[in-house]
Amino acid sequence: MTNIPVYLTAEKHHILIVGATTAAMAKLALFMDTGVRLTLVGHGALDAAQSAGLTPALTGNQTLTIQDRPFDQDDLTDKSLVYIGVKDDITEERVLRLASTRKLPVNVIDKPAKSNFITPAQFTRGPLQVAFSSGGSAPVFVRRLRSSLERILPPSLGVLANAAGNMRGRIKSIIPDSTRRRLFWDRLYDNAGRYADMDQSEVEKLVIEAACNHRVGATTGQVQIVGAGPGDPDLLTIKAHRALQQADVIVYDRLVSRDVLALARRDADLIFVGKREGEHGVGQEGICRILVDEALAGKRVVRLKGGDPLLFARASEELDALRANDIHTEIVPGISAYQGIAASTQIPLTDRKASSSLTLVTGHLKDGAFKDWARLSGEGQTLAIYMGVKGAPRISAGLLNQGVSPSTPVAVVENGTRANERRFYGTLAGLPELVASNKVKSPALLLIGDVVENALDLNQFEHESLLRAQNG
Ligand SMILES: C[S@@+](CC[C@H](N)C(=O)[O-])C[C@H]1O[C@@H](n2cnc3c(N)ncnc32)[C@H](O)[C@@H]1O
Secondary structure (H helix, E strand, O other), X not given: OOOOOOOOOHHHOEXXXXXXXXXXXXXXXXXOOOOOEEEEEOOOHHHHHHHXXXXXXXXXXXXXXXXXXXXXXXXXXXXXXXXXXXXXXHHHHHHHHHHHHOOOOEEEOOOHHHOOOOOOEEEEEOOEEEEEOOOOOOHHHHHHHHHHHHHHOOOHHXXXXXXXXXXXXXXXXXXXXXXXXXXXXXXXXXXHHHHOOOOHHHHHHHHHHHHHHOOOOOOOXXXXXXXXXXXXXXXXXXXXXXXXXXXXXXXXXXXOOHHHHOOOOOOOEEEEOOOOOOOOOOHHHHHHHHHHHHHHOOOEEEEEEOEOOOOOOOHHHHHHHHHHOOOEEEEEOOOOHHXXXXXXXXXXXXXXXXXXXXXXXXXXXXXXXXXXXHHHOOOOEEEEEEOOOXXXXXXXXXXXXXXXXXXXXXXXXXXXXXXXXEEEEEEOOXXXXXXXXXXXXXXXXXXXXXXXXXXXXXXXXXXXXXXXXXXX
16 A cells, blocks of 8 residues: 655644544554644543543643543544544444544554554654654564664754754854855764763754864865674674765775675765785775875765774774875774674683683784784783784794693684684694684684683583693
């Protein structure tokens, strides 16, 4: 069934609700604070409204009248919409017939076939009103859609939207240029979560401050450096998801999973800047140039990086280039590989008995390679080693030389959190062989420390062989 969406101006209408059922009370609650005039009529209506906490005395609502008596045809006079929520079919048919004779729109609650209008699922954020319908064909999908949208639209958006309505004129005088003003409202919307738990006057003060600080010389373009997480798109933050859906350009590298990229706006430009086998890629300088050029051209750019964008991700070079060009930049954190993998393997990273510290370290063999193995060899710590596949023999030897026990448990997790995740368990002494015999490829993370013994899928056999290795 096709529906025509129409919003009625509440103050100009009078709704009649017939019945004292729970469904009738739900409709009453829905319209209670909208300013629409409401009449509830039916035997037992007062008791039902009282139990639902909906009488004028309980709510202070001046636009509600309750008539605790059976429906009368005169109840239809001057009404614009009728809801029927009664239990007996005879009353239902009678109200329906009389309302139809007067050509009034009627909704028999939960009976779309008998109704000639529906009330969509909806939610509000201040003056923003979002309504959904599937024409009765997929109510579960409608519920899901509503809850996912409710989740990504922070409640503070309502206060912000009210503030925006009150201050449009002032903001226009502070930021006269319309393109710059649009950008200002865009940024305010992106940061709606910051206004959580504030009252209207606080929000208005901060919005004026933000407008005054909206830098005059800055370009209209912007860059968000966004953490794409380890691969599973469900691990994206809500803010990262929103950034992907708004970006004009997405600059991404090899670690970003396809499932995450699939969430990008359909017409966004996707620019791959990673290295493919046998190719050089654009290099860090090239990446910085693309980010700066696209932002200076006025685009909304997302620089999408695997995991968290500030961990082993060369963010400082990109930030330097963006700051040097006075480009508005924001960072959206992501779940790093160590967090995603700890969750998928169910390895607690610290443990009261086994580990009181966690160290994140690169196992990269080139510039900046970690050499201070002595610092990592103390008792009771957990090591999460990034980029350590090629360097596994050197890492194992480095730690063993510092006296770390050869039987220290090790987990190697390739493609963590993705559909093709592979997990291997062994000991520090056996790490090179574990990596080589399983042909582990990047991206993979090494977790080293006694906490690894808690891994969910360290099955009985593996556990026993680990124990045998530990006992010599
Ligand atoms: C350049 S670093 C980037 C780290 C990233 N910024 C983060 O916070 O996870 C790349 C390394 O991260 C690790 N890594 C990233 N994603 C991974 C995944 N899904 N599974 C296993 N390791 C991963 C691997 O060690 C990989 O070589």
